[in-house]
Amino acid sequence: MNGSLTFKLLKPHNHYTILLKKSYTTAAAAAHFTQHALNHPLTSLQCGTMLQSLTNSKSVTKGQKLHAHMIVCGVLRNNTYVSTKLAAFYANCGRMAEARVIFDGIVLKSSFLWNFMIRGYACNGFSMKSLVLYREMLSFGQKADNFTYPFVLKVCGDLNLVEIGRRVHCEIVVCGLESDIYVGNCLLAMYSNFGDMEKARMVFDRMLKRDLTSWNTMIMGYVKNGDPREALVVFDLMRKSGLIADCTTLLGVLSACADSAAVKQGKAIHGYVLRNSIAHCNNFLTNSLIGMYCNCNSMVYARRLFEEVSRKDTVSWNSMISGYTKNGDAFESLRLFCRMVPEGAEPDQVTLIAVLRACDQITALHFGMSVHSYIVKKGFDENTIAGTALIDMYSKCGSLDCSRRVFDEMPKRNLVSWSAMVAGYGLHGRGSEAISIFHEMRTNSITPDEGVFTSVLSACSHAGLLDQGKEIFYSMTNKFDMRPGLAHYSCLVDLLGRAGHLDEAYELIKTMEVKPTVDTWAALLSACRLHQNVELAEISAQEVFNMDPKRVVSYICLSNIYAIEKRWDDVERVRGMVRRRGLKKPPGCSFIEVDKLHSFLM
DNA sequence: TCTCCAGTCC
Secondary structure, three states: OHHHHHHHOOOOOHHHHHHHHOOOOHHHHHHHHHHHHHHHOOOOHHHHHHHHHHHHHOOOOHHHHHHHHHHHHOOOOOOHHHHHHHHHHHOOOHHHHHHHHHHHOOOOHHHHHHHHHHHHHOOOOEEEEEEHHHHHHOOOOOOOOOOOHHHHHHHHHHHHHHHHHHHHHHHHHHHHOOOOOHHHHHHHHHHHHHOHHHHHHHHHOOOOOOOOOHHHHHHHHHHHHHOOHHHHHHHHHHHHHOOOHHHHHHHHHHHHHOOOOOOOHHHHHHHHHOOOOHHOOOOOHHHHHHHHHHHHHOOHHHHHHHHOOOOOOHHHHHHHHHHHHOOOHHHHHHHHHHOOOOOOOOOOOOHHHHHHHHHHHHOOOOHHHHHHHHHHHHOOOOHHHHHHEEEEHHHHHHOOOHHHHHHHHOOOOOOOHHHHHHHHHHHHOOOHHHHHHHHHHHHHOOOOOOOHHHHHHHHHHHHHHHHHHHEEEEEEHHHOOOOOOHHHHHHHHHHHHHHHHHHHHHHHHHOOOOOOOOOHHHHHHHHHHHOHHHHHHHHHHHHHHHOOOOOOHHHHHHHHHHOOOOOOHHHHHHHHHHHOOOOOOOOOOHHHHHHHHHHHOO
């Protein structure tokens, strides 16, 4: 808060008029009181009232001045009423250290005080402390109430403490607070944070009263847990129950539309927003609409809306830029980025990361390098996500040395950064370096995830490192208690196939824990061609054609295998299949190889 | 005294 403003407001002639004016703000009133307090000692009741208004306006500096005044004139000593208000003030401003000192000095702690402290810790990033204080509250014999539980539940949700959350839920049921609408809504939010929408739905269905927040929490819960269709169903039920959607509802529903590519429903929401002039009050909503159109591949609509918006903020630009990249038009992303600064918008980290993605899509190395300079100039180069995007951009644009330099100079690396570096080496066919980065990552006590394993296995397969690849693959189950997914099996099939271990690859496909896809069999088929194994080629081709009868490349692959064996009848049979199914050969891929072989061998 | 709120990285 600006102290000088306080005194400007307090010129003698308007001293009282400020108070008398109906429109004076809480802050102005507090300013008046603060000045007054510093001149004359205040009673504890006056201090309490002032603290109340300062709590509402979160004026830290003024509150500190008042605190100093109270110390000087002794109001604070042994005064539970004022001390409680003061602790509540600090907690509400997020000054938990100060709040705690006051809190500890109060002997008779009211539930109001406990609640304010628990809330302060919960809402300012000290979730664990909040929970500890809650247990302390109970052990002090103070009962939790309808103001305590919302925050205890929030903390359980934030920290994903499933067991504790359930126990707290039981306590709530026992003391009859499940019917409290705030407590109920927080239960919904907690279970949705746990990813347990079934339980959330159970609580929701059991609620005697539901308000807009209850519905909004359920809609957002389904979206966050990857069930956008159900979110739209719930939204429909909500409308039928006669409730009017607010901004939060619309944000949730738009996310649901974006995630399920439901552009029709998205347009209906857009219409609703326009009819009710809701977008004016909320940039979030406009940006969400833009994001929805981008996710639904409706770039024309997204662009039209974007150009119509007079107050484009950085997020509007970011949504469009990443939208074009997602839809494969990286050039348009870069063109938009170039318009940003001249049109008065400030690129942020998100912008620059999105632009780097556009660069690696079209291997625009020089543009990427300029973006790199810009990142350094803006001081974003210490950011881990920006650094990771740079690693990715450089390796995809062919400059692995630059990737490595960025990687080495990063002040902080996370799993994704290591993963990007492993993938970079893999992409450039430098398998052994990929493996050594992978091992280095483990010595830095970073636990690999499925993505890193995919990268390192794919690096092994590109470089033909069979033994190392197998070792890493089996370490997934042996050392890391992870179940290999389709991508990992595919890498190993590819690796075994390329190395000529066709039978082993075949055995692997037959015994793998996930269902093989057409790509898995196609990988084996192409390995069969590499090592000329007709018998296995026929088996894998059959699997491919069963799953995807239109996969022309696989027909061509099989016919080429026959051609090498001079089995011309079979070559003709396969060509006939292609003709009968009316398939077209993709450009650059044809039977021409067979024709050459045919004439050569005849 | 309280709950729900968009966009970036493998």
